[in-house]
Structure formats: structure tokens, C-alpha cells
Amino acid sequence: xxxxxxxxxxxxxxSGPYTVWMAGFIVIPxxxxxxxGMTTKAGAFTxxxxxxxxxxxxxxALWLSVELSFICTVICLVLSYPLAMILANSKMKNSSLTAFxxxxxxxxxxxxxxxxxxxxxxxxxxxxxxxxxxxxxxxxIINTPTAIVFGMVYNYIPFMILPIYNVLVKLDRxxxxxxxxxxxxxxxTFLRVILPLSVPGIISGITMVFVPSLTTFAISDIxxxxxxxxxxxxxxxxxxxxxNWHAGSGLSLVLMVFIIITxxxxxxxxxxxxxxxxx
Amino acid sequence: xxRFGKFLKGxxxxxxxxxxxxxxxxxxxxxxxxxxSRAKWSGFTFKWYAALFENEAILQSLWxxxxxxxxxxxxxxxxxxxxxxxxxxxKKLPRQVMMGITNIPMLNADIVTGISLMLLFxxxxxxxxxxxxxxxxxxxxxxxxxxxxxxxxxxxDRNVFEAAQDLGATPISAFMKVVLPxxxxxxxxxxxxxxxxxLDDFVITxxxxxxxVDTISTKVYTELRKGIKPEMYALSTxxxxxxxxxxxxxxxxxxxxxxxxxx
Amino acid sequence: MSDKLIDLINxxxxxxxxxxxxxxxxxxRDNEFLTLLGPSGCGKTTTLRIIGGFExxxxxxxxxxxxDITNLPPNQRDLNTVFQKYALFTHMTVEENIAFGLRIKxxxxxxxxxxxxxxxxxxxxxxxxxxxxDSLSGGQQxxxxxxxxxxxxxxxxxxxxxxxxxxxxxxxxxxxxLIRLKNELxxxxxxxxxDQEEALTMSDTIVVMNQGYIQQIGSPEAIYNExxxxxxxxxxxxxxxxxxxxxxxxxxxxxxxxxxxxxxxFGTNRPVDxxxxxxxxxxxxxxxxxxxxxxxxxxxxxxxxxxxxxxNGYEWLVHSTKMFPVGEAVGIHVDPFNxxxxxxxxxxxxxxxxxxx
Numbered sequence: 001x002x003x004x005x006x007x008x009x010x011x012x013x014x015s016g017p018y019t020v021w022m023a024g025f026i027v028i029p030x031x032x033x034x035x036x037g038m039t040t041k042a043g044a045f046t047x048x049x050x051x052x053x054x055x056x057x058x059x060x061a062l063w064l065s066v067e068l069s070f071i072c073t074v075i076c077l078v079l080s081y082p083l084a085m086i087l088a089n090s091k092m093k094n095s096s097l098t099a100f101x102x103x104x105x106x107x108x109x110x111x112x113x114x115x116x117x118x119x120x121x122x123x124x125x126x127x128x129x130x131x132x133x134x135x136x137x138x139x140x141i142i143n144t145p146t147a148i149v150f151g152m153v154y155n156y157i158p159f160m161i162l163p164i165y166n167v168l169v170k171l172d173r174x175x176x177x178x179x180x181x182x183x184x185x186x187x188x189t190f191l192r193v194i195l196p197l198s199v200p201g202i203i204s205g206i207t208m209v210f211v212p213s214l215t216t217f218a219i220s221d222i223x224x225x226x227x228x229x230x231x232x233x234x235x236x237x238x239x240x241x242x243x244n245w246h247a248g249s250g251l252s253l254v255l256m257v258f259i260i261i262t263x264x265x266x267x268x269x270x271x272x273x274x275x276x277x278x279x
Numbered sequence: 280x281x282r283f284g285k286f287l288k289g290x291x292x293x294x295x296x297x298x299x300x301x302x303x304x305x306x307x308x309x310x311x312x313x314x315x316s317r318a319k320w321s322g323f324t325f326k327w328y329a330a331l332f333e334n335e336a337i338l339q340s341l342w343x344x345x346x347x348x349x350x351x352x353x354x355x356x357x358x359x360x361x362x363x364x365x366x367x368x369x370k371k372l373p374r375q376v377m378m379g380i381t382n383i384p385m386l387n388a389d390i391v392t393g394i395s396l397m398l399l400f401x402x403x404x405x406x407x408x409x410x411x412x413x414x415x416x417x418x419x420x421x422x423x424x425x426x427x428x429x430x431x432x433x434x435x436d437r438n439v440f441e442a443a444q445d446l447g448a449t450p451i452s453a454f455m456k457v458v459l460p461x462x463x464x465x466x467x468x469x470x471x472x473x474x475x476x477x478l479d480d481f482v483i484t485x486x487x488x489x490x491x492v493d494t495i496s497t498k499v500y501t502e503l504r505k506g507i508k509p510e511m512y513a514l515s516t517x518x519x520x521x522x523x524x525x526x527x528x529x530x531x532x533x534x535x536x537x538x539x540x541x542x
Numbered sequence: 543m544s545d546k547l548i549d550l551i552n553x554x555x556x557x558x559x560x561x562x563x564x565x566x567x568x569x570x571r572d573n574e575f576l577t578l579l580g581p582s583g584c585g586k587t588t589t590l591r592i593i594g595g596f597e598x599x600x601x602x603x604x605x606x607x608x609x610d611i612t613n614l615p616p617n618q619r620d621l622n623t624v625f626q627k628y629a630l631f632t633h634m635t636v637e638e639n640i641a642f643g644l645r646i647k648x649x650x651x652x653x654x655x656x657x658x659x660x661x662x663x664x665x666x667x668x669x670x671x672x673x674x675x676d677s678l679s680g681g682q683q684x685x686x687x688x689x690x691x692x693x694x695x696x697x698x699x700x701x702x703x704x705x706x707x708x709x710x711x712x713x714x715x716x717x718x719x720l721i722r723l724k725n726e727l728x729x730x731x732x733x734x735x736x737d738q739e740e741a742l743t744m745s746d747t748i749v750v751m752n753q754g755y756i757q758q759i760g761s762p763e764a765i766y767n768e769x770x771x772x773x774x775x776x777x778x779x780x781x782x783x784x785x786x787x788x789x790x791x792x793x794x795x796x797x798x799x800x801x802x803x804x805x806x807x808f809g810t811n812r813p814v815d816x817x818x819x820x821x822x823x824x825x826x827x828x829x830x831x832x833x834x835x836x837x838x839x840x841x842x843x844x845x846x847x848x849x850x851x852x853x854n855g856y857e858w859l860v861h862s863t864k865m866f867p868v869g870e871a872v873g874i875h876v877d878p879f880n881x882x883x884x885x886x887x888x889x890x891x892x893x894x895x896x897x898x899x
Contacts, residue, residue: 010450015377016367017358018421022380023419029395030383036398083295086288086507087674100526105299106479107522108306111499112515115507116302119309126305153296176631180616181623182694185790192642196633205387215388222503232390239394239486245401252391263386 033256037249051251058234058251060070065212065231066258068145069213073160076204076209079153082162082199088168094194102158114151114222121147143225151219159208167201168194188259207266213261303519310512328517331510340498341514344478347494351416352473358417359424359473360466364454366425367432384419385426392419393486400487409490413486416477423476431465432458468472476494545572546605547698548593553602555588562588563599570698570732574726574874577733577741580751581777586720586734587626589751590700593732594623617646622691622697627707628683630675631883636662637671643694661689664723679820681712688723698730705740707713717743738778742766750774771884775817782823786816786883794883797831797854803881815884820861822880826853831873837866 038044052058105113108118120126121142128138143148169195179189217232224230231251238248290352310328314321331337366374384392396415400407415522443453481496498510546569555563563585565644578586593596593604595616604612611619621644631639637658644654662668665685675683684704691699701720705713719743726729735741741748742762749774750757750765758770769775772783786796791806796816808814828834835853842848847865851858853874866872 018362029399113302116305158351174625178629183646
């Protein structure tokens with residue numbers, strides 16, 4: 001065996017397992033969704049599983065999913081940007097510690113943490129008890145879409161904070177100084193320099209918040225009291241309760257269209273397609 | 280004016296901190312609550328901690344969670360590191376194709392990944408159970424390993440590998456002695472990331488598991504309707520405390536290590 | 543050249559208890575090319591940042607054209623900065639970068655366009671306006687950073703090691719380019735560098751700084767030929783710095799031999815530092831020199847030979863166009879005019895530090 005052949009062989013041995021794995025567990029399964037989504041139980045071709053989205057229940061769920069995840073993304077962005085800015089400008093430049101503080105909660109089971117909000121937000125929950133004690137009106141949001149948005153924001157806001165923080169903390173101080181030097185005041189510097197330069201972080205944060213909140217079913221289960229159905233809930237029921245994989249796959253295809261749109265938009269802004277955005 | 284701004288900033292950070300940590304505190308408090316109810320406090324107790332160690336079902340789910348996380352992240356680290364080395368040497372186009380596919384499980388919604396794997400097991404008549412969950416976890420763990428290792432490999436100077444061979448090492452021993460130590464931090468962080476993701480996963484496990492096999496996440500989800508057993512609060516408090524202590528220890532060791540390096 | 547454009551009075555600054563500038567006074571004349579020169583950590587960049595408005599001094603005042611601007615934010619100062627590593631706006635094109643300051647000032651479209659054209663011509667980057675900043679080389683980015691600053695017609699341009707990231711050839715080209723630019727614009731430059739050659743080439747005035755203190759202010763010739771202390775002598779070019787005793791006016795003893803010199807007023811029998819530039823050491827026949835020694839190393843440097851000569855326990859650095867092989871016995875002679883006598887440093891702060899750049 002000559003050197004070239006040896007090299008080709010080692011390359012094959014190294015990449016082989018993953019290539020097979022990728023094909024078998026990533027690519028083929030995705031095509032299976034397409035296959036199931038476009039066939040009947042008998043195996044015949046059909047559009048019906050996909051057009052089922054136009055039924056009033058499904059359409060309502062889709063619309064609610066889009067609406068709530070949109071609101072959630074906006075709230076996350078509005079809350080995260082100032083926080084990321086404060087953290088990035090703070091003397092404590094220890095970025096690993098900062099990231100650590102926002103990742104740490106993720107080590108406690110997410111479902112349980114979401115459930116804890118139920119205890120806090122309930123009509124007779126902790127927050128209302130406190131509000132009552134200081135003479136403020138109680139809030140009644142449990143089992144409403146508001147509570148679901150609340151849970152989404154809570155679960156996914158770290159994914160907005162971290163990418164924005166990472167961009168801001170790497171910003172060259174002198175670029176900001178240069179803007180000031182050229183006559184821009186604080187507001188102009190923010191709008192014309194800092195904000196545009198942090199767009200990659202914002203976009204990556206938006207994707208990482210929008211996609212999971214669009215597709216969640218657990219949060220709506222817990223905080224929506226099983227009365228409010230998101231598209232995720234409907235798909236989950238089709239698969240796990242109704243065992244109707246064809247109908248579930250059809251609706252998943254609709255969901256995937258939204259996910260793909262989000263990814264295409266975000267990849268447009270990402271300069272280096274080979275880097276992980278959060279970590 | 281400046282002081283007021285400073286106060287406002289501190290206040291905001293504190294508020295966000297409360298937002299993120301309030302539920303954790305709640306769960307910790309609930310784990311010591313004498314009453315089974317989430318709604319009211321009826322005195323301090325350790326009894327749920329005692330009960331936890333007698334609850335076979337919860338302990339079994341803890342065991343499953345840890346074994347699945349450990350095995351899946353180890354396998355993923357092995358396959359992912361090998362793939363990274365190969366990808367680092369590839370031409371641009373095949374590498375980008377591989378990278379594009381690697382990104383799919385990361386960027387895709389968990390529910391889609393979950394059902395796609397569920398369909399795979401249905402299609403192949405593979406009985407869902409422990410193994411199917413393990414395979415699914417390996418699948419979504421590999422990308423985290425690759426994304427941690429590949430950047431390290433890119434930073435590694437090719438000349439180092441070649442210099443080792445020039446000095447008489449075989450390619451394999453050159454890799455083991457020179458490249459591997461260099462990329463080891465990437466491999467380690469990839470492994471830890473994969474382990475965390477596996478531990479934290481609910482959705483994909485939910486769709487790929489068989490009846491009777493539960494991880495902590497899926498166990499919590501089934502209990503949601505019936506009412507959560509307080510032992511669960513005790514377990515999650517213990518796990519959180521363990522992780523916190525571990526991370527503080529690692530951080531302290533790193534800090535003292537950096538100090539010795541600096542001086 | 544008599545008006546004070548900028549006047550720094552009693553400026554002090556410290557970070558975390560570490561003094562960076564200690565009660566510094568310095569003024570800069572209109573239309574001067576002034577260079578702040580010193581090793582890293584000497585306070586030169588901090589001085590520049592205080593003038594630019596990016597740092598507030600702990601004590602002291604910054605007077606600009608007769609007005610106190612100490613607490614004025616950078617955007618309200620009539621001066622501009624060319625930053626280290628350029629600090630260009632990567633999300634904008636070359637044109638947008640240059641137009642930034644003018645757009646903030648709400649200048650007319652036509653005015654901005656003319657200014658961009660003018661500035662691009664001035665820095666020899668005609669036709670690069672639509673390019674993205676990332677597509678330019680380091681040297682080109684440097685020129686854009688300069689263009690971006692000067693279109694605002696500042697009275698004063700601050701340059702913070704602007705050539706530090708460029709390779710040697712490009713750096714030399716840019717030095718002449720900067721001198722040309724300054725002459726064309728007729729504005730004042732304050733230039734920060736740790737490169738003594740750069741400072742000698744470009745400046746009207748050099749301010750040598752070390753550990754927060756000004757060591758010497760003077761023209762390049764004065765700084766090179768008459769360094770005030772051992773630090774300056776050591777930092778500016780290569781030198782033989784030897785302990786000596788000033789026996790009387792115009793006579794100094796070094797390494798056991800008496801050398802006639804031209805300095806007076808040091809008193810009698812006082813310890814001093816003696817500076818002799820390597821090109822001022824003349825090698826002659828052993829018996830013809832003031833002291834005798836042996837050549838210990840010889841390197842051909844192109845324009846001259848560099849030799850080490852061991853004589854009376856000191857290794858002399860010698861630059862000469864005449865070659866003496868290693869091992870040859872030689873005499874050392876120094877023209878009295880080329881011997882520079884300096885007071886020993888009185889405090890630790892004045893002491894020469896090792897320069898590791």
C-alpha cells in the first residue's frame with residue numbers, strides 16, 4: 001500500500017462511522033417524516049395529512065403557536081439586550097462565570113422548574129400571597145396563553161442572553177471610542193455602531209428562542225392546563241396518544257417549513273457557518 | 280445621576296437573577312415541605328429525602344438517566360472526535376456538506392428530531408426501549424462534540440504533527456503524543472456538553488422511549504397529571520447541589536491553577 | 543510655532559492604585575509633529591487617551607486652544623484619533639466609514655461626497671469607496687482609518703501606534719506618507735510609538751517617557767546626541783553606557799583611563815554615567831588609543847561592521863566601516879565632543895528599565 005492509499009484508508013476509517021450514523025439517524029429519519037406525511041396508512045400517496053393544517057382546530061393551534069413564540073422572542077430580546085450589555089460592560093470580565101450563572105439553572109430538570117412557576121403563579125400561589133400582603137391586586141394568569149409565554153420566556157431566555165453577550169463582550173472598545181471620537185453621542189453610537197455590530201448575536205438568539213418556543217408542547221401542557229393547544233401539543237398527541245403517525249408527520253412538515261424559513265434567514269446573517277453560536 | 284444609573288443596572292441584573300433562580304428556590308423549599316401539596320407550607324421535614332431512597336421507580340429513572348447520559352456521551356465523543364479529525368482534513372465542499380448535516384439536530388426543533396427517530400424505529404420494527412433512547416441520545420450528542428473539537432483542531436498547527444513525524448514518530452504515535460494533548464480540552468468540553476444535553480433532554484427521550492423505560496424527565500412528565508411525588512423535589516435538589524458543588528470546585532481549582540501559572 | 547495648541551497641566555492617573563502618570567506637564571505647539579516615545583506601560587497611550595477624552599485624569603487639566611476640556615466627552619472635542627489596529631466599522635463600506643463623522647454633523651450630501659473623494663485621493667485609495675472594510679489589507683485599512691479621521695478637519699490628530707501592526711517595508715512607506723499628509727493638511731499630530739526609529743524619522747519634537755514620567759523633551763537630534771540620562775540613551779539607539787568619575791571639568795575617568803570631554807559643571811570626583819554611541823568609538827593601533835583591548839566578535843551589517851571589543855573589563859560595542867578581525871589587539875579612541883556625560887539617576891523612577899520590546 002502506498003502513502004496515498006494509506007491516507008485514504010485512515011480517512012475512511014475515521015469518517016466512516018459518523019457518515020453511516022448521519023445517514024441512518026439524521027438524514028433517513030427526516031425523509032421518513034416526508035414519507036409518512038405524504039402517505040395514508042395503506043401506503044398510498046396523499047396530500048391530506050398536510051392539508052389537515054387548514055382544519056379550524058389545527059389552524060388555531062398553528063396561529064397560536066406562531067403568535068406566542070413571536071411574543072416570547074420579542075420579550076426575550078427586549079429583556080436580554082440590556083442585561084447582556086450591562087454584563088459585557090461590567091468590570092467582571094469573567095465571561096465563563098457569567099455564562100455559568102445563566103447555564104446553571106439548566107442543570108435542574110426543566111419540567112420541574114416550569115412546574116415550580118405553577119406554584120408561584122397560581123391564584124393562591126406565592127406571588128399572589130405576596131401581592132395581597134402589600135395590598136396589590138392579584139394576578140390571574142395561570143392556564144392562560146400569558147402563562148405559556150411566561151414559561152417560554154423563562155425556559156429560553158438564556159439562549160438569547162448568551163449569544164448577544166458573546167458578541168458584545170468581544171466588541172473592540174476602540175470601535176466604540178472611534179464613534180465617540182468622530183462626534184457621535186451615546187445614543188448615536190449605540191444605534192449606528194453597537195447595535196448593527198451585534199446583529200449576528202441577535203439573530204442567533206432569535207433562532208434559538210423562536211424555534212423551541214414554536215414547537216414546545218411541555219410548557220403549554222404544564223402552564224396552560226392542557227386546555228390550550230399549540231401545534232406541538234397536537235403533533236405530540238397524534239404520535240403518542242392517537243398513534244396516527246401519518247397525520248402527525250403531515251403537521252410536522254408544516255412546522256418544518258417555519259423552522260426552515262427561520263434557519264435560512266439566520267444563516268444569511270451568520271458569517272462563519274461552521275461555528276457554534278452559543279458556546 | 281451616574282450613581283442612579285449604576286443602581287438601576289444592579290437592580291435589573293438582580294431582578295433577572297431572581298427570575299431565573301426563583302423556581303429553583305421554590306423546588307428546594309418544596310423538597311423540605313412536610314405537606315405533599317405544592318400549594319401550602321406545613322412545616323420542615325427530611326422525610327422526602329428518606330423516602331427517595333426507597334422509591335424504586337425514581338431511583339431506576341435516575342439510574343437510566345445517568346447511564347444513558349454517560350454511555351451516549353462517551354460513544355458520541357469517540358465517533359465525533361474521529362469524525363472531526365477526518366473533517367479537518369477534508370476538502371471544503373465535503374466538509375461543508377458534513378457540517379451542514381451535523382448542524383441539523385442542533386438547529387432543528389427537538390420534537391422534529393424526536394418524531395423522525397421514532398418513525399425510524401417504527402419503520403425498522405425496532406422495539407422502543409432503553410436502546411432506542413440510547414441511540415437517539417448518541418445522535419443528538421455527536422454534533423456537540425464535533426462543534427467543540429473541530430475548532431481546536433483548526434487551531435492546532437499542522438506543522439506540529441509533521442514535525443513529530445519528521446522527528447521519527449509514526450503518524451499514529453505523532454497524533455497520540457502531539458495532536459491529542461492539544462485538542463484534549465475541546466474533547467473534554469464536548470463530552471461535558473453532550474453529557475449535559477443528554478441529562479437535560481426530555482422531548483427526544485419522550486418520543487423514542489418504550490413503555491416502562493423512564494428517565495427523570497419523562498418520569499416527571501408522567502407524574503405531572505397524577506401529581507408530582509415530593510421525592511422528585513428532593514432528588515432534583517440533591518442533583519442541583521451536587522452539580523453546584525462540583526462546578527465551584529472545578530472553578531476554584533482552575534482559579535488557583537491560573538494563579539500559579541501567572542506567577 | 544509659538545502658540546500652545548494643547549496644554550496638559552499637572553496630569554496624574556492611576557489604575558487600581560498603580561500610578562500610570564504622575565503630575566505630568568506638557569504642551570504642544572500648533573502645527574507640531576510631536577511623538578510620545580517609550581516602552582509599553584510608560585504612560586504614553588494613557589496621555590493620548592486623556593487628550594482624546596477616553597480617560598479622565600485623576601488630577602490636572604487639559605487646556606485646548608485656551609479652553610479647559612478636561613471633562614468634555616470625546617464627541618465634543620475638536621480633534622480626532624487614529625486607533626491602534628484601526629477600529630474600523632466592519633459593518634460599513636469604506637465610504638460609510640469615512641462619512642461617519644460628517645453624517646453625524648449633518649453635512650450636505652454633496653459636501654460628504656466631495657470629502658470622501660478628496661480623502662480617498664489623499665491616502666491613495668481612489669476608487670475603493672464601495673469596498674467592504676474586511677476586504678482591505680492592513681496597510682489599506684490603516685489609510686482608511688486616517689481618512690476617516692481627517693475628513694472632519696480636526697485641529698489635532700492623535701495617532702496611537704498606527705503602524706504597529708504593519709510589516710517593516712510598509713511601515714517605512716507609511717512613515718513618509720504620514721509626513722506628507724501632515725504637511726499637506728497643516729494640522730498638529732500627536733503620535734504614540736515605542737519604535738525609536740519611527741520617532742526619529744518623523745517628529746519635530748520627541749517626548750521620551752518612562753514609568754509615568756517625562757524623561758526628556760527635545761528635537762530628534764537633541765534626543766539622540768545629548769540624551770539626558772541613561773534611560774534615554776539606552777532607549778534611543780544602541781549605546782555604551784559606562785560608569786565614570788568626573789575628575790574635573792572636561793575630564794572623565796572611565797575604566798581606569800582618563801578621557802578628555804567637553805562637559806562642564808558636574809563638580810569634581812563625582813560618579814556619572816558616560817554615554818558613547820557605537821559609531822563614535824574609533825578603533826586605532828593599540829598604542830595610539832586611550833585604552834587598549836581585543837576584538838571579541840565581528841559581524842558584517844551591510845553599511846558597517848559591528849564589533850565587540852573587550853577593554854579594561856568592559857565590552858565596547860563598536861560600529862565602524864573598517865574591519866578588525868576577532869582576536870586583534872586594538873586601541874580605543876573617542877573624540878571629546880562625542881562623549882556624553884549624564885548625572886546618575888537620583889530616584890528609582892528615573893532609573894533605566896529593561897526594554898523588552
